[in-house]
Amino acid sequence: MKRILFRLFSTWLVLGLAACSGEQQYALQSPDGRIAVEIELNDRGQLHYSITRDRAEVLQPSQMGLVLNDRDLGSELRNLSAGPVNQVRDDYTMVQGKQRVIEYRANEQMYRVENTDGEILQIVLRVFDDGVAFRYRVPGDTQSEYELKEELTSFAFAADSRAWLQPMAEAQTGWANTNPSYEEHYQMDIPVGEASPSGAGWVFPALFHTGGGWALITEADMDGRYHASRLQAESPDGEYRIGYPMAPEKFTGGALMAQAELPLESPWRIIAIGDLPTIARSTLGTDLAEPAVSLMPWVKPGLASWSWALLKDASVNYETQKRFIDYSADMGWPYTLVDVNWDQNIGYEKIAELADYAAQKNVRLLLWYNSSGAWNKTEYTPKGALLERDKRRLEFARLQQMGIAGVKVDFFAGDGQSMIAYYRDILEDAADFELLVNFHGATLPRGWQRTFPNLMTMEAVRGMEFITFGQGAADRAPGHMAMLPFTRNVFDPMDFTPTAFSEIPNIDRRTSNGFELALPVLFLSGLQHIAETDEGMAGVPQYVRDYLGHIPSVWDESRLLDGYPGKFAVMARRNGDTWYIAGINGEEEARRLQLDLSFIGPRAGELITDGNTPREFTRSEVETGSAVAVEISGHGGFAMKFPGENLARN
Template identity: 75%
Template sequence: MKRILLFAILSLCLTACGGGEEYKLRSADGRTVVTLSLNAERQLRYRISRDGKPVLESSRLGLKLEDRDLGSDLYGLTASVATQVAEDYTLHQGKQRKVAYRTNQRIFQVENADEQKLEIVLRVSADGVAIRYRVPGDRRYKVREELTSFDFASDSRAWLQPAAVAQTGFANTNPSYEEYYRMDIPVGEASPSEAGWVFPALFHTAGGWALVTEAGMDGSYHGSRLQPDAPGGEYRIGYPMAPEKVTGGALMAQGELPLESPWRIIAIGDLPTIAQSTLVTDLADPAVAAMPWVKPGLASWSWALLKDDSVNYETQKRFIDYAADMGWPYTLVDVNWDQNIGYDRIAELADYAARKHVRLLLWYNSSGDWNKTEFTPKSALLTREQRRAEFARLQKMGIAGIKVDFFPGDGQSVIAYYRDILEDAADFELLVNFHGTTLPRGLHRTFPNLMTMESVRGFEFITFEQENADSAPKHMAMLPFTRNVFGPMDFTPTVFSEIPGIERHTSNGLELALPVLFLSGLQNIAETGEGMAQVPGYVRDYLGDIPVAWDESRLLAGYPGKFAVVARRSGDTWHIAGINGEDKDRELQLDLSFIGPRVGELITDGKTPRQFARSEVETGSAVAVTIQERSGFIMKFPAADLAQN
């Protein structure tokens, strides 16, 4: 009774003494401002503006655990002084090799009537805002509800991907982030799926563009999304569905206090700022080890066009020869290799590949009994003992890495399973590619051996149904602004041949642009050796020398779902890649003066969309480019000394 009376008195005092005090934190350039306060209902609220215009209106913060409510009836809001966080780090792959993260930070604290505390860590940087929760203590916890919301003004627009309902789709393998984005829809429009909307979620507001996602997953928290309904444009954190867990594993976040949640991230700015943001890796845990043996690169891959029947000894030998001819370091051997080829003959293939300076990547089924898939090897990675025995065998055979498929969703036990696989694979110097999967969420910084994750409606879907081929150009033009902003994406790009039973709606110029436009530590190229032999030698030469780790990246032009043009630098060589997803030509004036005076090459479509044309191009402040409908191009500007040779 005394405690309740004390808080009643404190409540009156706060109200009488100016309760509802607001705290602010600004980015170093002063453009982005976050305001945090306790409202009259004693709920934590925050809002965000950029250049004085609203990005988020008053939105909610808070957590509810099984044994405590840290979202309502809160008291005693305090704030630390603002400090700067500075961190420099290096990535093995992606849009920017060396990153200098600079952000301003304040830590806030509130408590409920039982004196149970909640900390909110707030960071504001030039490219956005990040928020995470901390709950001190020393007892077990389980998250019941997270109250975080993102309230967008009613005149904002949204680009959102529905979450697939768990246990639907092929062999009950959903969800796997493989739906189409709904483009330019009103905020507040309900998801067509009861599972909600996935991250990253893109919005256009009066204060600029905002891309919402999460990072900093240590295996103790579930993966989150947005709830299906957003009344008044207020989107709330959503949760994995009940089946999204490994057998016998946890669904929601649980463990021993102290609790530290993932970061809730809102990248903010114009489209170049969004596309160039490194917030997800900035906020991920540092690398567990340096892993100097990690080598990103391109791979040949038979399954994309030739499917299951291609996974045999002779075909894989041809694809090893193909990779060697192209100068690519890897060949990916897909499903059922253990049955169709066997471990002993895979070891022979690995030896054959090694003599040609190529290494093998092998497919695995992650699944236990959580879906109906039958592809093998299956259930070989479920326990640490199984994994380490399998990985030791692969290492002895000289295998470079693994592709692991068919995960059950976003439950806490699944997020932990990803990390367990990566940790054990690293011990045996194995690269990892996750398919049928969730988002990377910065894990490729923490585990440099994580080369890529699918988490996209990629090329294989085009081979399945005509409607996917029909939608491909706009879909491809959407991805540089959403899915691929924050992590490697195994779209498996680039086909110049015709696709059996499918009418392709992308030109050869567009297909050529994709391995530069899309970011992935492993680029598994879909075209076959026979198809590649039919294109001009200068195209093969270009594809044989594409980096997958870039020193610098810039968005030069674009709009979500319409077109995208990016510039990427490796060393002193610049690559420019552009695609047009629309059914009409687009004329552009590109400012390439940042490269300096150089002469390079331009490769685009010839007289038909199935041909190529090459010409000379010079840098400048207004380089004219016409991208035909559903087409694309590449430019390459070598280092000045190389260009003269």
């Protein structure tokens, strides 16, 4: 990885104005000149920013500032000044996700303002060709401690803008008091200003459609000293404000709000901007994350078998898990996940036997853990084994000695500063013992997969398990899943645990088999846990098994070919010289598409889609071109594969 910062002298990039009213204003543009951000200190001492794209408004004047326990850096501000404009260039490599090798550039400028006591607030602004990001800095003596009382950041949208937002569940609600876990359905195409049905607000990423294009808001670079944020429930006149975790969302006895020693540095506030293909391919969520703490060459993404998805608790026994190891081996998948209560139902000694058995078949085990202490009422075990660092490291050392590949850690308390630090502590310790990590009942990753390459995935989604829990979730599943490629899964890996061809007990599954087949390519996750059982997989055609046996988990390139949030999505992804195309229809009516696949070049491939009924498949040959006709049945889907000669396997 390399980073070069150098000064730009192009005077058109920055404009300083001194109006008679006392207002001060600066402007910064993206490298391609299409996105512009204005920073303004008005005559009332309030700091605002606004954004345009191609001179069309994306954000109206929106507030900036912080209030700490010992200083107000949000009102009665003065003396706004700007440093030089620098160009930031960066390149890095990901071990999972939509793009393996990533390069970007941005224009960056630092602004400085002070309060009446001369205390300083700095704002670092970066403008990319596909969005805007800024963060706060408060300089000071490292012996001085701070606690954040309020962040004034807002995002003000014009009244005719529309929103696609997921409510945040209130803390200590839900099963065994396990909320919040980012597991609600998105409210789709609602007017800006509509209040959240939950007093806890709206989660990131938050999607908006404006006169200047689409805007997707999130945050990144969580170093463990700051809490995770959200949008407040109320947004009068379309102005959304940064919100905070609720009181219980913390480690027992830990801090809720951001606190540490000065200097303070907030996470990046990110607004990806553009058309839907631009939003879908944006890498701002990892561009602005902390670089990898180490390379971790032992990290291997891949697919996993998982009995619990459809067979639940009773399946966590020695014989069933041995069967699922055989299932992974037959499919060519590298992992099997052993879920809740394995320590009671199987035990450490027999798990070690299973690990040895799996190793003989080139399969490795992942083991489930309950993260929680006193913050919820869950009883699943192992519980509490990871709370204290010394005990956690002893546990991880034992797993490493047994040959376990990784851990799935569940039931976190929320977004408080001490809970964010707990996530990072687990990741750091797991890396020391070469363990992969999957967080469930969890917050949004916010770019951690770049910082910790061993972080394979996080749930933070209303995934497949909810479809198995009740008909209501199953009824909404097609549109819900067509929403996720434009929101939750844009920046971060998502453990939806997709793909079930079997009938789900007591549930009428609304998605077709073609729809389910598309999901492991459409959804991004370093570990892709397939919900279908061994017996169910045995009932599908061999060509379907062959297709699922060779799906990569890291891609060299990704393109949104067509789609609309909550309605349908068609994604193309390349691994080496092989292209995969996956599409789903979230609506009841059939949809006819003309796909431009000319970027692949002249090539023949296969198309697997729905047969005469939603529970059947059909396969045909397909050729690339500028207008490839595809029909997707209602709640249906398809998968295409165009093999290349140089497949870059994981």
